[in-house]
Amino acid sequence: MTYIRRPNVVHPDMPSNELGLTARDYEGGISSLCAGCGHDSVTSAFVQALFELSIPPHRVAKLSGIGCSSKTPAYFASASHGFNSVHGRMPSVATGANSVNRDLHYIGVSGDGDSLSIGFGQLCHAIRRNVNMLYVIDNNGVYGLTKGQFSASADVGTTAKKGEVNIQPPIDACMTALTMGCTFVARSFSGDKEQLVPLLKAGLVHKGFALIDVVSPCVTFNDHLGSTKSYDFTRQHYHPAIHADFIAPAGEITASYRDGDTISVVLHDGSRVVLRKVDEQYDPTDRIASYAFLQKHAAAQEIVTGLLFIDDAKPDMHETHKVVEQPLNSIDFDTLCPGQSALAELQNRFR
Amino acid sequence: MTYIRRPNVVHPDMPSNELGLTARDYEGGISSLCAGCGHDSVTSAFVQALFELSIPPHRVAKLSGIGCSSKTPAYFASASHGFNSVHGRMPSVATGANSVNRDLHYIGVSGDGDSLSIGFGQLCHAIRRNVNMLYVIDNNGVYGLTKGQFSASADVGTTAKKGEVNIQPPIDACMTALTMGCTFVARSFSGDKEQLVPLLKAGLVHKGFALIDVVSPCVTFNDHLGSTKSYDFTRQHYHPAIHADFIAPAGEITASYRDGDTISVVLHDGSRVVLRKVDEQYDPTDRIASYAFLQKHAAAQEIVTGLLFIDDAKPDMHETHKVVEQPLNSIDFDTLCPGQSALAELQNRFR
Amino acid sequence: MTTGPKDNDFTVKIANVNGTGSASANTLLMKVLFRMGIPVVAKNYFPSNIQGFPTWYEIRANEDGYLARSGRVDVMVAMNAETYQKDQDCVAPGGFLIYDSTWPRHRILDRKDITILGVPLAQLCNENFSASRARILMKNIAYVGVLAALLDLDMEVVKALLTQSFASKAQLLDANQLAIDLGYRYAKEHFDGSLPFRARSSDKTDDHIIIDGNTATGLGCVYAGATLGAWYPITPSTSIMDAFRAFCDQYRKDPETGLTNSCVIQAEDELSALGMVLGAGWNGARAFTSTSGPGISLMNEFLGYGYFAEIPAVLIDVQRCGPSTGMPTRTQQSDIMSCAYASHGDTRHVLLFPANPGECFSMSVQAFDLAEQLQTPVIVVTDLDIGMNDWMCPDLQWDDAYQPNRGKVLSADDLEKMEAFHRYIDADGDGIAYRTLPGTHPKGAYFTRGSGHNMYGAYTEDSTEYREIVDRLLQKWEAAKGFVPEPEVHYSEKFRSGIISIGSCHDAVVEARDRLADSGVHLNYLRVKAFPFGARVQEFLDAHDRIYVVEQNRDAQLRGLLLLEARVEQATLVPLLHFDGLPLNAKFLVDAINTDLSKGKAA
Amino acid sequence: MTTGPKDNDFTVKIANVNGTGSASANTLLMKVLFRMGIPVVAKNYFPSNIQGFPTWYEIRANEDGYLARSGRVDVMVAMNAETYQKDQDCVAPGGFLIYDSTWPRHRILDRKDITILGVPLAQLCNENFSASRARILMKNIAYVGVLAALLDLDMEVVKALLTQSFASKAQLLDANQLAIDLGYRYAKEHFDGSLPFRARSSDKTDDHIIIDGNTATGLGCVYAGATLGAWYPITPSTSIMDAFRAFCDQYRKDPETGLTNSCVIQAEDELSALGMVLGAGWNGARAFTSTSGPGISLMNEFLGYGYFAEIPAVLIDVQRCGPSTGMPTRTQQSDIMSCAYASHGDTRHVLLFPANPGECFSMSVQAFDLAEQLQTPVIVVTDLDIGMNDWMCPDLQWDDAYQPNRGKVLSADDLEKMEAFHRYIDADGDGIAYRTLPGTHPKGAYFTRGSGHNMYGAYTEDSTEYREIVDRLLQKWEAAKGFVPEPEVHYSEKFRSGIISIGSCHDAVVEARDRLADSGVHLNYLRVKAFPFGARVQEFLDAHDRIYVVEQNRDAQLRGLLLLEARVEQATLVPLLHFDGLPLNAKFLVDAINTDLSKGKAA
Ligand SMILES: Cc1ncc(C[n+]2csc(CCOP(=O)(O)OP(=O)(O)O)c2C)c(N)n1
C-alpha cells in the first residue's frame, strides 16, 4: 500500500543533482500495480527526469484521474503534493491549480480511458487553453482498473483477452492534440526509457501544454497475441520519427550532429531541445505535416514516436487571460480588497 | 411561441413532392428567434431539403441540446417527433434512439456552445461510433441564448459586442470531425441556401455520421464589425472548395460536367453526390488532404465550404455492434424472452 | 387584505416585448421614484429568449418600505398587443390600463371596472422620430412621460436621471427628453389631472442603494479576496461573473501592464468549472463558481469529492424554476435539498441563504471564510428573484479591519518545526485537521484523494480506518453549526405559533406578519440563514406548537431539512408552498394562514 | 450470541493475495458444501487493485439456512504473510488457523486460545509442480485438500466438481486433483482426525442455486425484453452488463448471421450512458444502464430530465462505499437519498430495493414495467454485497404467460382515430398521460422537452400552465404508490416494537430476530421493497411505538426517507447504522438492540 514508503537508505556512491538530492529523493510509495505493468516504467522515467532536472520535489504538483495509471503519482516524488481527482476530470483541476500558482511544475498522469473517454472534453479544453503543464497518458488500450474493457484508443482489429475483436475506430491522442492546437505533442513507449526521459524533461520545461502519449502495456489484460498495445506488438511496430535531446540552459551541446539532420528549439528558459530526425521528411515544427505523417503511418499500423510537434511561442493560459506574474495565491489580501472607501464611492452608481 | 402553428393554407399552385406533400407540410411552429438570425435560414433549408427528398415527416426524429440553435427543431417538420434534450448531451440521446430504431432519419441540431464546449466529448464519441444521423452545428461563435459570451469556435482576434477581444484559439468542428474519423464532413453558411440544401440532402441520405458546420450569424450578439462570424465577414472570406449536387437514385445527371472536375460518390441507397471542384487540388475522399487544406486556409482566415470529406463505406454503429436489421423496438417480446424452460436449463450451471 | 392604492403606495406593471429596449425605460421610472425618496420594489418577468417575446416589469412604490411584490396591479401599461387580454385581466378593480391607441382595441380592452387610457404612442413617435429603431425605443420612453404626468413624478428628477444616463451622448439625451415630453404632454392634454394615487417626494431612501443580488455577490467575491472565478454561463447566474470580472477590472488591474490580480475562466461546462475551483482551493487561493440548478446537478460528483477530500470551495447557486431545464427565467427555491446532500454516499454540504442583495454581499464573504475554516465546499443558495431583480437595500458596509479566516493552514515555518505532517489527524478535537499547500515545504506533501484514506492521508480499504474519517466528518459537521450565521428571529414568548422561512421569502413574510398582526394574529418568525441548523433553530422549534414553513418549492424542501436535521414533529411543521415561478407576495401568505386558522377553529 | 461452531454450522475464512488464482479454489470449497446439501454464504473481500493485494473469502456453512455472514471465524486459512497478525486476531477463541509452514512463523502466530496448524503448502507444491505459475495456483487448491480432510468433505463431490470444471482440460484436472490430494494427505497424516465441527451431507440446498446479484440482474433484463444496455464500466456494477451481453449472445444471437437482437453500448461516460437510455426509451425500446454511486452523481441532470419529460428508463445502482470514490470494493447502502431525489428542482424517483439475487432477477423485470407504466426513470438500488457475492437462493422462476406492461402508448390505429393528440393531458385522472412513439403516425408528433411545457406539450413560461404539469406529476407519484411492490412484513399484533430494514440487511435481520426471540424479545419486521412507500408501510409505522431502522450508511438515509415521505414521529424511528463497508451480520443487530433495550430499562 502506498503508505509503505521505501526505506530511504542511500548508497553513498549514488549520484546527486544540483540540489544535492539523489534519485531516491524523487521516488514515492511502493507501487500497487501488477508486476510488469508498463505504468511502473513510466513512473521510473519520471523519477529520473525530475532528478536530472534538479526540480525541488515540493515545487511539483502531481495530478491524476482514476485508473491504474492515475494511481502512479503516488509512486514517485513523495515530497510533492498529489491530487488524485475523479475519473476524467483531472484537466480541470490542474487548470484551476495552475491558474492560481503559475510557479509550480504541474504533472498530470492519466490513462487512455480517463483521458479519451470520460475526460475527452476536459483534455481538449485544457489543451486549447494551453495550460502550462506536462500531461502524460499511460496508454494501454484498455481500462485496466475495471478489468480490461476496450478503451477509446483500442485499435480496429485488436483483440481482447477473451477473444473479442474491436471494430470501433480509435481516438488518437496525438492527432487530437495537434487538432486542438497543442504546443508540444509527443509519443513514446514505456519500454523505451532512453526516449521517454528526455521527452519528459522537455515537456516539464516547455511553457504550455505538453502532451505525451506513452504506449504502456497492461500485462494483465492487454499483453497477449492479437493485442496492438502489447510489448511485442509495440516493439515490432515502433517507428521513431525523431529523437529529442534535452539540454539544460547552462549545458553545452556535447554531441555533434550533422547539419540538416537536427533542429534545435530554444525553450523559454533558455534550455534547448535538440531534435534529431530519424525520418528524413519529418519537421516537428510543422503542425500540418506532423498530422499528415501521423495519419499516414497510423494507416500502416506504425507507432510513430518522438517529439512530434513543438511550438514554444504560443501564449499560455496566464498570458491569454492577462494575469499578473505573481502567483495569485500569494497576493496580499490588502491588495485584493478595495476597502470601505472604494465601496462608499462605488455605491453612488447604485442610486 | 411554438404552439402557435402556422395556418396551413396551401396555395393550389404549390409544388408537391412524391408523397403529395408541399413544402408547407415540412414547416413547424413560428420561430421565436431574433429577426434575421442565421438559424432561421438553416431551418428553412431543412424544410426544403426534407421536402425535396420526399421524406415522410413522421419518419424523421429531430434532436437538439440547449441554445437558440437547439430551439429550431420546433420550427420545422411539426409532424416529426422532437427531443430537446439537455445542454450538450444530444449526441448520446440520438445514439440511444438510433440504436433501437435504425429506420428513422435522425437530425441533430446544435450550436457551437452546445457541441464544442459542454458537449464536445459526446459529439466526438458519436462521430467515432459513426451513428447514422445528420448533425448540424449552427455556428455563430457565441452563446446566443445566454447573451453573447464567446464560444469555443470564436476565432482569435474576433471581438465581442462590447469590444473584448478573444485570444483563445478556436476549436474547428470540421477538423475535429476529420480527426475523429467522421464519414461525412461539410461546412456551409446559413446565407447560402443553394449550397446548404444539397448538403443537407446528402447528409440525410449518407449512411453514417454526417456533420455539417454551418456558419450562422447571431445578429444580436455577433454580427458587428470585428466579428469573424458576421454576415459580412463570412461573405468576404467565403471559400467554396467544392460544390455538392445531390442526385436521387432514380434521377439522371442532367448537368454535364467536364471530366476531371467532378467526383461522383454513390451512396448506399443508390443516390449519388456529385462533387464539382471549385478548387483544383481538392480531393474530398482524401482525409489527410482535406485536413491539410482546411488547416492551411484557416491560417489564411478563409472559410472553406462545401462537402469537405465523404466516405460512405465505413460501417455504421449497427454494423459495428452486429445488430440485426429489424428495428430493435419492434421485435416481438416472445422473441426476446427466452422463457421458463431455458431458465430451468440455464440454472444447472449455477449449482 | 390591502386597502387599495394610495399616494406612495401603488403598483405599476409594464407589459412589453423583449428586445425593444424597454429595460431602460422601466429602470428610469423605478429610479425616479427611488430618487424621490419613495421605497420601490422592481420585478422583471422576462422570457427565456432574446427578442420578440412578452416581458413584464412591475414596480411597487411603497412608503412603508415593504420589499415584496404587492401581488396587485394598479396601473398596467400594456405595450404588447399579444398579451392585452391577460394584462387587462390582472388589473385590480378600480385600476388603470394604459395602452397604445394608435390602433384602438375596444373589443379586447373591455373591462368596465377599470379605467382604460389610450395614448397613441406609436403615432406620436412616428411623427417625431425618423429612424425605425428610434421609433421603437422611444415609444417606451414616451410611456414614462405619460406615467410622469399621471403619477405626478418630479420632472427635475427625471431630467437629472436622463442627463446622467446620457452624459456623453447629447443626441440620445435630446431624443429621450423629447419622448418623455411627448407622453407627458399628451397625458396632460387628454386626461384630466393625475390619478387618485400619486408619487409624493419623501425621505425613505436615504442611505439606500438599488442593486441586484448578482452584482452584490460578484462584489462580495472581490472583497473576500477571491482570485479565481471559474464558471459556465447559465441564467440566472451569469451576471455574477460579469460583475466579478468588471469589478476586478476596476479594482485589480494594473493600468500600465493591463494585467489583473485575478483570473476568470469560462469553463467548457459546470463539471470543469467546479474542478477548477477545487484545484485552486487545494492550491491555497480563494476560488468560486456561480451556477444554477442544472449546474448543481452536473457538479454532484465533484461536490462529493470536495466534501470527502476536504477542499475549500465556494459555489453560488442562483436557483431558477425546475425541474430539469424548467423555466430558466422564473424564480424558485427548489434546489435546497439537492444542494444540501449533493453527491452519492453520505455527503452533506454547508449552505448559506441570503435574503436580499445586501446579504449576497456579506454572505459571499462569509462563504469563503467558512469554506476555508471548515475545508469543505460551501454553497450560497440564492435565487433569480434576489439575483436578477433590482432591490432597494441599505448601503453596503465594509469593515477595513476584516482579515480573511484562512483556516488551519500550516506555513513553511510550522512544517519546518514539525516532526512529520499527517493530513487528517484531528489535533484540536473539532473534527478539523490541518492542511498544507503545495509548494510550501517538502514536509508538507500529502496525497489528496476521494478514495478511502486514513488519518495519515494514506490509501486504505480498512473498515476501522475508514470509519475514523467519516466519523470525524460528522464531528466537523457538528462544529460547523457553531460557525455558520445564526438565524434572524423575531420572537415573543407569548406566542406558540410561528413562521420559519428562508431567503427571498423574507419580505413577504415580514409584510404578512404585519397584516396578520393587524387582525390580531401574532406569529413569531425565524428566518434560517444557514445549513446545518444551529441551536437557535432548535430553540425556536422547541418553543412552538405550530410553525408555518414558508418556501418556494413544491416539495417542502426546507421543511424536509428540518425534519431530517433537527428535533421536531411532523405535525408541528405546516408547509406553505408557493412555486409558480413568480416571487412570493404577502397576500398569498395571509390568505393561506387565515384559511389554516379557520380550519383549526372549525374542527 | 451464537453457541460456537458445530457440525454444518461454521465459518471458514481464507486470506490470500489477489491475482494468485485463489478465487477458483474458494469457489470450489463453497460449492462442495453446497452440493453436500449444506446451505452456504460466501463473501468476498477484495481490494480495488488488480494484483498483489490482500483479499479474503469467507464461507459460512449453516444448516439453518441463515444467509448473512456470521461475523465469526472458526477456521482461518492464512495464505498472506502480510496480514498474518490481523488474520490471527479475528479467529474466534477455540478456533483454528491454517498457514503455510514452509516458512514457520511461531513468533507472529502466537495465540494460545486457538489451534495453529502449519501445512508446508509451498513446499508440497514446489516438490510436485515445476511451472512457477502452477506452483502458485496449486498452493491454493492444496488448502482445499487440507480443509477437505479437516472438515470431512465428501471427496466424491470434490472430484465431481473438479471433473466438471476441467471437462475439456485433462491436464489441469490432474494437477488440481493432485494438489487436493497433497493437502488432503498431509492433513490426514499430520493432524489427528478432523475438527470438532464438520460438514455432514444434508438436503437443505435442493431446488436452490448459487448466483450473484449482478448475473441475476443481467438475466432479468434479458427476460424483461430490454434491447439496449448502455453503460460505463464501474465496480461493482460491471458484471451486470457482462452478464446481459453474455445472455444476449446465448439467447438472442442468430448463429448464422452472427447478428444479435439487442445492442450493448459502452458509452464514453455515465452522462452519455443515461442519455442513450433516455433516447431509446423515448423511441419505444426497453433500455437500461448499470452503474454505481459516482455514476448516479453524474446522471443527476439527465435523471431530472427523465422525470420532467416523462421518459421511461431503468437504472441499476450497485451501491459501494462512499462518499466520493470511497472504497469501490466495499459495500454500503448510502445512495438511497441521492437516488430518491437525484437532480435539482422538485424531482423524485421511483426506487426498487432487492434484497438478494432472486429479487434482482424479478425486480429488474418489474422495473421495466414500472418505468413504462409510470413513464419515468426507475432505479433498482442494489449493492456490492448482493451484486458481487455468491448467494444461495431458490431456483429462479419465470411465468411464460408474462407480457410486458408497456404503459399508455398510442398505436398508429389509435392515432388515426383521434382528432388530435396532446402529450400531457391527464385523460384517466391518474396523473399518467398517453404517449406516442416516433415514426408511428404523423398525428403522434410532439416535442419532448425539459423546459417548461403545458398539457399540450408546448413550450410555456406561464405560471398556471407550469403548475398544471408539476401538480400532475405529484398525482402520478401518488399513483405510483399503488403500483410498486409491497413491503415484506412479519407481523404479530402483540408486539409494539419493530424493525424496518432494506435490501441486503434482510438476512441479518431475519437471523437477529430469531436470536432475539430466543431471549424473549419479539420484534415485528417490515422490509421496504420500493419507494414511494405505500399504505402498508404507513400501517406498520402507525402500529409501532419504537422501530429500529436498520441500514448500511452513516446518515440514516432510509430513516430520512420515512420521515420525509410517511407519517411518523422522529422518536419512533431508532437508527441502527452499520457502515464500515463490510456486510451486516446478526450479532451487530442483536447487540445494538439489546443495548438499546437495557438503556430503556435503566431509564
Ligand atoms: C465516474 C466513474 N466512472 C467509472 C469509474 C470506474 N473506473 C475506474 S478506472 C476506469 C478506467 C480506467 O482506465 P484507464 O484510464 O485507461 O486507466 P488504466 O487502468 O488502464 O491505467 C473506470 C472506468 C470511476 N471510477 N468513476
Ligand SMILES: Cc1ncc(C[n+]2csc(CCOP(=O)(O)OP(=O)(O)O)c2C)c(N)n1
Ligand atoms: C447545464 C447547462 N449549463 C448552462 C446552460 C445555459 N445555456 C443555455 S444555452 C447555452 C449556450 C448556447 O450556445 P450555443 O450552443 O452556441 O447556441 P446559440 O444560442 O448560440 O445558438 C448555455 C450556456 C444550460 N442550459 N444548461
Ligand code: SF4
Ligand atoms: S491491470 Fe494492467 S494497467 Fe492495471 S496495474 Fe495491472 S498491468 Fe497495469
Ligand code: SF4
Ligand atoms: S440571440 Fe443570436 S443566436 Fe439567438 S436568436 Fe438572436 S440572433 Fe439568433
Ligand SMILES: [Mg+2]
Ligand atoms: Mg488504460
Ligand SMILES: [Mg+2]
Ligand atoms: Mg452559438
